[in-house]
Amino acid sequence: MSAPTTTTVNDGGGGGDWRQSVAQSFRSEEVRSIAKVLASLEPGATSASKTMLAMRFEESIFKAASGLDDYRKTIQKRLKKLQKHYAKQQKAKAGGSGEGGGGEGGGGKGQPMENSDLTREKELLLESELRDKYGARMLYIAKHADQAVAATRQKSGDHKANVLQQHATNAKQWAVHIGLKLPENCSSSASFVRQERRDMEFLNKLKTYLETRVENIRSHIVKITDPDLFLEEALTKIDDVLLKEKVSEVFQNALKEADPDNPQFAEEQMKQLIERMNAPVPIPRRNQEGDRVRAAVARIEKVRAAAQALYIYMGLPLAGKTMFRGSMEKCHVVVMECLNELEGEYDALVKELDDKDEKGKRIIQLEDAWNNTMQFTTEGEETPLVEEDVAGEEPGGAKRQKTGDEASSSSSSSPPSGRIPMVIRSRFLLAPKRKIFSSVLPALKRKRASLVRKGSAACVKLEFGKAFEMTIYFVPLLVTIRAMSGEDADDKSSTVSLGGGLRWPSLYQGLCPSDKDPTTAENNNGNASSSSSLNNRNNLHVLGVSGSYQSIGPIIAKKLEYASAQATYVLRRCFAETTVGKSAMANTEFEVEILEAGALIRFLQLARSTYMPDWVDVEG
Numbered sequence: 001m002s003a004p005t006t007t008t009v010n011d012g013g014g015g016g017d018w019r020q021s022v023a024q025s026f027r028s029e030e031v032r033s034i035a036k037v038l039a040s041l042e043p044g045a046t047s048a049s050k051t052m053l054a055m056r057f058e059e060s061i062f063k064a065a066s067g068l069d070d071y072r073k074t075i076q077k078r079l080k081k082l083q084k085h086y087a088k089q090q091k092a093k094a095g096g097s098g099e100g101g102g103g104e105g106g107g108g109k110g111q112p113m114e115n116s117d118l119t120r121e122k123e124l125l126l127e128s129e130l131r132d133k134y135g136a137r138m139l140y141i142a143k144h145a146d147q148a149v150a151a152t153r154q155k156s157g158d159h160k161a162n163v164l165q166q167h168a169t170n171a172k173q174w175a176v177h178i179g180l181k182l183p184e185n186c187s188s189s190a191s192f193v194r195q196e197r198r199d200m201e202f203l204n205k206l207k208t209y210l211e212t213r214v215e216n217i218r219s220h221i222v223k224i225t226d227p228d229l230f231l232e233e234a235l236t237k238i239d240d241v242l243l244k245e246k247v248s249e250v251f252q253n254a255l256k257e258a259d260p261d262n263p264q265f266a267e268e269q270m271k272q273l274i275e276r277m278n279a280p281v282p283i284p285r286r287n288q289e290g291d292r293v294r295a296a297v298a299r300i301e302k303v304r305a306a307a308q309a310l311y312i313y314m315g316l317p318l319a320g321k322t323m324f325r326g327s328m329e330k331c332h333v334v335v336m337e338c339l340n341e342l343e344g345e346y347d348a349l350v351k352e353l354d355d356k357d358e359k360g361k362r363i364i365q366l367e368d369a370w371n372n373t374m375q376f377t378t379e380g381e382e383t384p385l386v387e388e389d390v391a392g393e394e395p396g397g398a399k400r401q402k403t404g405d406e407a408s409s410s411s412s413s414s415p416p417s418g419r420i421p422m423v424i425r426s427r428f429l430l431a432p433k434r435k436i437f438s439s440v441l442p443a444l445k446r447k448r449a450s451l452v453r454k455g456s457a458a459c460v461k462l463e464f465g466k467a468f469e470m471t472i473y474f475v476p477l478l479v480t481i482r483a484m485s486g487e488d489a490d491d492k493s494s495t496v497s498l499g500g501g502l503r504w505p506s507l508y509q510g511l512c513p514s515d516k517d518p519t520t521a522e523n524n525n526g527n528a529s530s531s532s533s534l535n536n537r538n539n540l541h542v543l544g545v546s547g548s549y550q551s552i553g554p555i556i557a558k559k560l561e562y563a564s565a566q567a568t569y570v571l572r573r574c575f576a577e578t579t580v581g582k583s584a585m586a587n588t589e590f591e592v593e594i595l596e597a598g599a600l601i602r603f604l605q606l607a608r609s610t611y612m613p614d615w616v617d618v619e620g
Contacts (some may be wrong), residue, residue: 018067028176030075031058038078038573041118057123061474063128068493078121085117119200126203130178134210137218138175142186145219148224167217174214177206228336235328243325248318265315270324273312275303277334281341296345296620316340364611365463366542369481370559373566374610423576426474428589429596431457437590440597446617447604462604464611468560470567472603477575479567481560483511511540511553570606574599 035047035054042050045547060459074277124173145168153161172182176192195202223230241247247268256263281298284291295326310331430436433456444451450461458474463484542556577583578595586592608615 019062022062022068027058027062031055034058034079036073037083042081050116053122053125056129060125060128078111082117082121123198123200123203126200126207127178127198130203130207130210131180134214135175135178135180137214138171138210139183139220141171141214141221142175143183144221144225146185146187147170148221150225164220167213168221170209171214171217172230174206174209192487232329232332232336235332239326239328242328243318243321245550248321252315252317263315265312265317265320267316267320267323270309270312270316270320270327273305273309274327274330277302277309277331292345295341299342302497303335303338306334361614364467366467366483366556367559368611370466370563373563374606374608376570377606403474420573420576420580423477423572423579425476425573426596428593429600430458430460430474432475437593437597440600443597443601444604446619447601447608448618449604457619460600460604462607470607472571476570477572479564479571480505481564481567483556483560500562511549511556543553567607571603574603574606 031054034057035050038050039045039047061074149161149165152164173192176194281295284295313327351551452459452461462470466484468481468483540552560620583595586595
């Protein structure tokens with residue numbers, strides 16, 4: 001086992017990784033020599049049939065060796081050991097055959113004895129192969145499993161979370177069996193023990209598990225913890241499917257039928273889009289405010305080109321797709337890079353482009369309603385209207401016995417969010433036919449909130465500049481965010497009746513005059529003149545786009561609906577805090593109403609700080 005004289009390698013003594021200086025021709029010669037030795041140990045075998053086993057044999061030693069000398073010595077030592085044991089077994093076989101006359105002696109019915117060292121070498125090589133093939137995927141599972149389980153538990157409940165946790169635990173145990181070290185942030189890493197006896201039967205069974213389960217477990221965890229990576233990998237798989245003639249024709253025909261403009265899917269057009277997609281973005285110069293805007297516009301153009309390239313690629317014939325293979329993944333990478341850059345520069349761009357009033361303060365825009373939605377937070381809580389230790393006794397001194405659920409919830413003042421009950425209505429605060437106590441009105445005034453009563457019901461309104469207004473209802477607990485039109489909304493722009501005489505405002509309130517509300521037009525027996533007037537008058541300007549109410553109004557209405565849903569969640573979460581911890585000890589209507597008033601003030605503060613970060617309460 002000597003190296004070819006024509007090959008020059010470095011022994012690694014000069015520093016750095018010695019493997020980088022080893023020529024591939026040197027390793028190939030070693031593999032051929034190993035294959036010859038392995039073939040000599042098995043009657044009837046050829047060196048060509050042992051090449052794959054020799055490659056794995058050499059690869060495992062090459063990775064584990066500390067230097068070139070160690071690499072050479074290890075190969076020679078292990079091959080000599082194999083040859084030595086093979087010679088002993090052949091001698092024992094010959095002696096057994098002479099004594100038993102070819103019977104069962106020596107080899108058992110004349111069969112050659114199996115070389116235990118060669119079998120162990122195969123087992124080690126199989127372990128190394130499993131580590132190389134599945135190691136990265138199993139380590140990803142171990143690193144992100146806890147995050148995925150927690151997200152699944154919050155979103156889908158304990159059952160699905162426990163199932164995912166069990167699969168992840170199995171994957172961690174398999175990783176330990178093949179010699180992988182689990183990450184430090186992996187929970188219960190010390191509880192996994194490696195199997196001592198790892199023979200071929202065990203390893204083959206383990207290989208079956210890895211082949212059938214690891215990718216499925218990893219894919220599920222990636223989908224939860226890193227949706228962008230999941231999309232990138234999914235696009236790569238879809239790209240391989242599209243490179244089939246029948247599938248390609250189906251997509252091409254479907255796109256042509258769906259697009260009435262008779263699109264043309266040409267390779268030349270695809271080349272132009274790829275050039276635009278890969279165009280460099282100008283680097284902003286220092287103290288040049290316009291350069292940052294131009295760079296952002298260039299990235300938006302790259303995103304647009306990537307989206308168009310993706311569409312054209314889907315409609316190309318099979319030959320065109322083959323020419324631009326991998327374009328789906330490239331489009332995704334370009335879009336994600338541009339979006340990440342734009343996200344990082346968004347705050348600076350907004351400050352640069354925002355309109356300012358005469359005092360230099362930013363003017364609130366309608367798009368702020370959905371660009372900066374409300375989020376529940378425990379930071380910066382308002383001081384409650386009453387002392388925190390709400391009376392736990394009735395005025396007469398009689399104590400109320402708490403139920404098991406109340407006792408467990410009151411044991412902690414800050415229970416996990418998953419255990420807080422759902423609250424969908426106010427119990428006493430501003431309920432129909434109920435008066436409000438006087439201390440709430442000054443608190444509303446400090447937040448510039450107005451109390452509106454209609455019939456026996458009441459709601460609270462907040463205005464944010466001249467862009468949009470927020471209406472808070474209490475039975476049930478709901479929040480609507482609607483654009484401000486500069487005119488009072490009448491009953492024509494309300495569609496759903498609520499208790500006590502209040503009506504739910506239309507999604508289009510503020511986007512267009514009430515008599516042009518699409519929901520009203522639909523209920524006017526299909527009045528054609530109203531629809532025509534709506535389509536041609538009173539263009540809407542938002543997000544830098546101008547159009548008719550009928551064209552872009554539904555898009556904005558949907559975004560306002562999303563912002564309203566987020567605000568509704570925060571409102572209900574604030575009220576839910578009044579039912580747990582020490583707050584659950586309140587047992588009179590007045591005490592509950594005080595707590596609910598505190599929840600309302602807390603919500604108002606969150607709303608003001610979300611959309612007006614520099615908000616200061618108005619005194620007097």
